[in-house]
Amino acid sequence: MDDRTRIAELEQQLAMLQARVEHIQRTDATPFLASVLAAVPAFITRLDADLCIKYMNRVSPGVSKADLIGAQLLDFVAPEYVETARSCIEGVMETGRPDSYRADGIPMNGRVGHYDVQVTPVSEPDGSLGALLITTDITDSRLGAEELAHSRQRLQVVVGATRMGLWSLDMKTRAMRWDARTFEIFGVTTTPEWADYVTDAVHPDDQARIRREQEGWLQKSRFVSTPHRIVRPNGDVRWVQMTASNHFDEEGTLARVVGGHLDVTEQRGLEDELRETQRREAVGALAGGVAHRFNNLLTAIIPSLEFLRDVVDAEHVPVVDDATHAGHRAAKLVRSLAAYAGTRRPTGGESHAVGPIVERAVDVFRRDLHEGVEVTVAIEDDVPPIGCDPGAIGLVVSNVLANTRQVLPSVPGPTLIRVEVRCLDGEVCITVEDDGRGYSEEEQRSIFQPFFAARRGRGEGGLGLATADAIVHEHRGTIEVESAEGRGTTMTIRLPVADAMAHDERPRTPVEASHADREHLRVLLVDDEELVRKVVLRTLRDAGHKVFAVDNDEDAKYVLTQHPDVDLLLLDQSTPTGTHSSFVAEVRERCPAARILYFTGHDVSREMAAEVDGVVQKPISRSSLLEAVTRAIDMPPVLADSAE
Template sequence: MTERTSACPFLADGGEMGALMRAYPWTGTALGEPSTWPQSLRSMISVCLNSPMLGAVLWGPELRMLYNDAYIPLMRDRHPAALGQPVADIWGEEWLRVAKPLLEVMSGGKGFERRSVAVPMVRDGLEQLTHWDFTTAPIRGEDGAIIGLFNQGVDITERVLGAEAARESEAQLRQALAAGDGVGTWAWDVVEDRVRADARFAHLYGVPVELARSGGPIANFFRRIHPDDLPRVRAAVAEALRTGDVFSEEYRLVDERGTVRWVLARGQCERAADGTPLRFPGASFDITERKRLEDALNALNADLEQRVEARTQELSKAEDALRQSQKMEAVGQLTGGLAHDFNNLIQGITGSLQIARRRIEAGRLEDVDRFMDGALRSADRASALTHRLLAFARRQPLDPRPVDANGLIASLADIFRRTVGEGIDLAIAPAADLWKARCDPHLLESALLNLVINARDAMPDGGSLRIESANARLEGSAATTNAGVLSGDYVCISVADTGCGMSEETKSRAFEPFFTTKQMGHGTGLGLSMIYGFAGQSEGNVTIASELGRGTTISLYLPRDDGVSQPEIASPPVEAPSAAGRGETILVIEDEEIVRDLIVLMLRDLGYEVVEAADGVTGIAILKSSRPIDLLVTDIGLPGQDGWVVADVARAERPDLKILFMTGYAEKAELAESVLGSGMAMVTKPISIEALADRIREMIPIS
């Protein structure tokens, strides 16, 4: 037998009347043993409990209640205590509203159908007033006496609410029509050109009511239309006559006092079978108040837009001020770090030179070399610091070319091992079939050495260091560390250590200039920022993966070479050829006297003949002369005629002349790379004697 949940589950099968008595002892005193109940009562109880409709049985002199599952929501918190209790005790005052017809059935024996009752009910957790049509029938015993009632209900709540809504809408419509001249109807006999309208229409359009009722030409009603709207209305009427489409226009009416009212006119032309316009009925609605509200709303929106715009401008100014504040904070941090480092370096240079000068003046030459070497070391460190700053700012001049990263790493392996020492296990894992990278090989060496030094410092008690290469592809969100990184193929070089690792805060600031976790004097804080700038300027990427206590992996991504560039570089030449000159003539153009004197002395010490000029005009005059010149060395930032103009003249006068540009401006150095032609090169200041000699020898090799 299929189980069924019921308000009285012991009657689910309609047969266990004994269970009812055991569960509710009151049944015995009310009607005696269930086994003695009349068959009519037993049958009606079974029908009630198995009905999907709301149903209840009231039996005995006190009309005790028994009801089905559909009745439970009506009982709210009265269920299940209400089972077997007198209906008057359960419903109280609510019973009094419906008691009379039910008691009449009990006394007279005549049932009724569709008696409407409003009853509060809980639905979806909320109490609401529901409406029901009840059918009530008497239950008779064996002797024909009435022993109870059977009630069955149909929910008519939606029907009642719908009727109420319809009545309310009808009342609102009648109220609107009775309000005066808000709506007026009209009918235009197109053939006779007679418009007949009601009094409301006449009042709205400013014509006598008698004329409107008797009929007059449509021109009588057009005369009140605002002149700016009249052409549009006439055109819309003509179109409706031609097509039979609905006419619907909003326009203004102006009375004799100049008062303006807005109307909405709607109608449709009735036409003969051949399309001839016959009759044009319609209605006009006064929409002045609606238009007033629309205008007020538009004005409010305009005012709101102005306020939003003003507020937006205020926020924009605040954002600009915030960005300026952040910029100044960054500049302060940058200049503070620069001042600290450069002051130390300048102190090393000036202090060493001052002591050397005093020793020379005193004739004590035995320690002069030591102090001169100290000045040179400080100057070299200052130059390196400048290059690191340029790398961070992506302003350093690059010499990108195909690079065999595996070969370059292998050539640096001994340096790496000496750098990390014996307490750190170094492993190099080159990838097979590694693509060629495109970058500046010298800056890549510097970047890798910086990473190895950082890894060493993160493992003071020893550990493992692994340098690994791999082919990689950056896609979508993976290419996010450097702005402007494109998806594509890259050569990845990873340096992984087992050191102390970084916190999330440290990782977020790792690429900031002068940010360092090392002790004062043990790091400039420019190593990682230089690598960041180098990667970005090389159109590559750099990422950090680190966890406190578990080590750090820094991965440098360099773009894959397209295979059509210069010959690849695996490592720098082991030995450079002799840089000494053999009497070649070099024209030097430099406006800074002390710099020019130093360069001239350097070149003469190297064995070159030197012709010097303090500006571009003088240099051009020399170039236009017949004096033999093997190489032009010119500063870019010259007063008057700058280095580019000088170079143009040199190429016009001496097409085969080699030109070496010098500059101390990072922006011009970067620009030079993109415009250098054949036979041209560029160096940045400061430059050592050895580096200048090497570059000159490359341009005018020994014949």
């Protein structure tokens, strides 16, 4: 072929190439490809055989392509991921098979990036293999996943701390999903239908209320039920509260409900205890005022009936005796009310032997028993004393014994009641056992509630065992009942042994008494209740004593000024004037030989009792009042503060 022919062929080929270039330029393939690469959210990078960047479709804000083209890709990979990236890319170029890896980029613009990288082989013009990297920035999704994981961890902590059971409801399929805790709360192994929740799970007494609430639950974005009871298949009753959030689709249709159940049984119990405490405090405040007023009235009534008994005809004496007995029962009821309300203050610092307390209570109990009932008492030797209010513990034993009367056979016959006192495991145990008809398990659960016997049709009922329970707990003890229908009842009172410590008693002065004749004493009565003043005045004057009666401390001071030789003061703790501690101290200075007795319907604290020579509780009979006066005169008075 000559040169001309060769040149002609080359010119023809060149013309064809130019035509092809023009055709390519006229089409939109290149601009389209450029647009596609620019729109792809991923970073598309082409590497040569040396892992140098030859092309990038886009870069991060604030970064120039000029800084990247020709640079080593690994220079932009966090050091701990360099070998992972190198190994993957070189493996792809060697095998020709695509692969992927994840890596962090070095901080750029103050931010560490997290990337997912897909690697595929690319043929170079010289026949070698390069690599094409499609890099997706997963920083936001990874941070979101981490935050989601942290949220789940926080949720697990909250759920673990509250022990809440979680569940979800798909409104399209009506399928519910429960977690393990929800199954545990309800005591079941299968998930109920949402529509059957109230019928299958809720306590019958709460169903009407929860049905009314349920009608509005799915209409809100979030709802919280009121606490309500559920009944487990085994009969256990638990208190729960439900909370949930409703999730709606784009069309506003409810799609999903996510919620939880919280077992609030213990919280409910604490709330009940708090309400009971508040109720007792309210009853205590009321009982304190009622007890004082009733005791004042009874202090006037009981001695007046005793006066009346001495002057009425013999045929009317039983009537007066019945009225007097009713007065004493009323006094016992007032004491029981005060004890149940928690207004009593046991003198736990003073030690008392339990045996005599029990024996006195049993002696009184025996008087009212019908024929055929025998009471035996066994008191173990060397039973240690207990720190107690002996009157209060005597009331406990009396009330427990009285309760046995309610369960004795209705037909008279041989019946045995056994009373035992012993020391066991550092506690003094008083056991009262009978062979009566006993109590059912249901009755035993409510036996210490007020008026239990009356509600069960077993007598008139009252505050007996409720009072006993309150007093025993005030003495840091326990009272237990063991019984079965037809097999009798055993009640055990456990009280802690007295602390081995010296009693904080006030010293007494050896002052010589000025009253040579105990039958003609000079007595000052300070009481704001006129009826009480009248009956005490009559009682003491009939016994031969000279009595001054006033209703306030100021008048009492005037009497002491005129009659400094007063032998005894009967001081009502609740007079409306004066501060008794300062008044008592002033009396000690003026009349050091005088005896001072608190004459009150309230319980007196050990601190206040230590200031005086004794406490006389209202109401009181004539004989008991005269005995208290004589007993106070026979003991030396407490030292005045100034003498200590």
